[in-house]
Amino acid sequence: MKPLKQEFTVNFEYPVYFTEGLFEEANLTFASIFKENFAFKPKIIFFIDSEVYKLHDELLNQIEYYFQKYNYLPKLVDTPIIIPGGEVVKNDIQYLKEVYRLLEKHKICRHSYIIVLGGGALLDMIGYAASTAHRGIKLIRIPTTVLAQNDSAIGVKNAINFFDKKNFLGCFTPPYAVINDFNFLKTLKxxxxxxxxxxxxxxxxxxxxxxxxxxxxxxxxxxxxxxxxxxxxxxxxxxxxxxxxxxxxxxxxxxxxxxxxxxxxxxxxxxxxxxxxxxxxxxxxxxxxxxxxxxxxxxxxxxxxxxxxxxxxxxxxxxxxxxxxxxxxxxxxxxxxxxxxxxxxxxxxxxxxxxxxxxxxxxxxxxxxxxxxxxxxxxxxxxxxxxxxxxxxxxxxxx
CATH class of the missing domain: 1.20.1090.10 (Dehydroquinate synthase-like - alpha domain)
Structure with a gap:
């Protein structure tokens, strides 16, 4: 028997936005990503870098009010989850397991959205979780550092560290969208x-x-x-x-x-x-x-x-x-x-x-x-x- 050959092409496309004051009431950048008429209302879950949360204590209220105002957005299943940033979140697999647990708890499926807001290390880890849970959940990255906004967040790599090796476990999965909000840079050390x-x-x-x-x-x-x-x-x-x-x-x-x-x-x-x-x-x-x-x-x-x-x-x-x-x-x-x-x-x-x-x-x-x-x-x-x-x-x- 002759060998069978499979061949197909998959096109990837995702936007990278630049804005300031992303979750301010009049800013439609985030809202414009989603269709106003879903066949059914999908879910959305937020993960926020703990250092960003400390410096922007109004952020959670802004997000919750934003979702109330634009009620055609996906259903916000929980208060945004605060999680550490930095390499620790890529070095300790317990953080990855906790993300998986929350995705399962809220029944986040392939038609749902994961939002990650923070520095490059957190984006890497959440991206890896989003890519592997259910073989892929739509990910929107909101990078908050210069390094993430101009490099890591806009690419297609996701990873955690393992065997004491940087990015040993990882995958290539394009994000659904990337949003660079310059206001987050103003509080950087x-x-x-x-x-x-x-x-x-x-x-x-x-x-x-x-x-x-x-x-x-x-x-x-x-x-x-x-x-x-x-x-x-x-x-x-x-x-x-x-x-x-x-x-x-x-x-x-x-x-x-x-x-x-x-x-x-x-x-x-x-x-x-x-x-x-x-x-x-x-x-x-x-x-x-x-x-x-x-x-x-x-x-x-x-x-x-x-x-x-x-x-x-x-x-x-x-x-x-x-x-x-x-x-x-x-x-x-x-x-x-x-x-x-x-x-x-x-x-x-x-x-x-x-x-x-x-x-x-x-x-x-x-x-x-x-x-x-x-x-x-x-x-x-x-x-x-x-x-x-x-x-x-x-x-x-x-x-």
Missing amino acids: KRDWISGVAEAIKVALIKDKDFFDFIEEHAITLKNSSNIQPMKELIYRCAELHLNHIGKSGDPFEKGSSRPLDFGHWSAHKLERLTNYQLRHGEAVAIGIALDTTYSYLFGLLSKEEWQRVLKTITNVGFNIFVPELGKSLKNPNDQDSIFQGLSEFQEHLGGELTIMLLQQIGHGIEVNEIDIRQYQASIEKLETFSKELNENKQLQTI
Whole structure:
């Protein structure tokens, strides 16, 4: 008998909205997502990051009043559930189990909606729950950090950490919709405000020189949360570049070995664990970008002038470009605490041959399949020296 062959195409489409004051009475952004005439009234359940809830204590009342006013919306089955944010919610599987329990309790089905409002880690975990419960429940993401609004929330990845490995359990499931409300950014701590700029620097370096020029020009301003306009522009352009890549790459679910949007990430993921997640993801990515940019320079791909421009822009935004964990077990790449273990873990996570994105020039990345460990060791030492020089110069300027 001849083998049977199945072939079909599934189109995915979802909107990404930008607004302010999402649940204010006159704001129709959220209400416009839903049809006014359902064949039957579906259900909806909210999960809210506990840190966001603390900073926006009026939020629950706003949501409940909003649903009363626009009574054609899906049925709100419960008061929004408050749940911790941060990596703890991805590291401890008990949080995932509790979400499953609540979905079962309220009989949330495939025609229902899950709303998650918070930072990237919570969005990852709730997204994983939404994708796996009943093989898929419609998910609406409302990211509340710069990092989530310009990167993680607008993509198709969902995951939790397992076996002490970042995103070991996960899936690719597009959201039903994403809503970026800039008002949530106004209460961010300085570290979280800055952290998300790292992903913008990343995508600018490998895809858009003009965008990098914008970040370089506004680096000092972007550090100041009292001026939100440059950050709005950064988030919009960064989100646009990410969406374009996901939609036009030909590999949105990463079936191949190439993952250009993870420039700087092989070391970043390892650094997060080596620092027991004391480093924010964006802070680790900034260091990873600095490292791969330095390697690109020493390897002869990038000019000295562009190398220095990149590192100075990263530090002007407010990032450190070196932490002690980067140099730990530097001469012993096989040590489990060595940053170079991140290379094998990165390759294992993606499969296939090792593929690392480097810089050929600002705005243009180049993928390589082999790296020189000794050159990377030299890059770490170079990065530490350059970091010390920058810090000394800053101290002299303040005297």
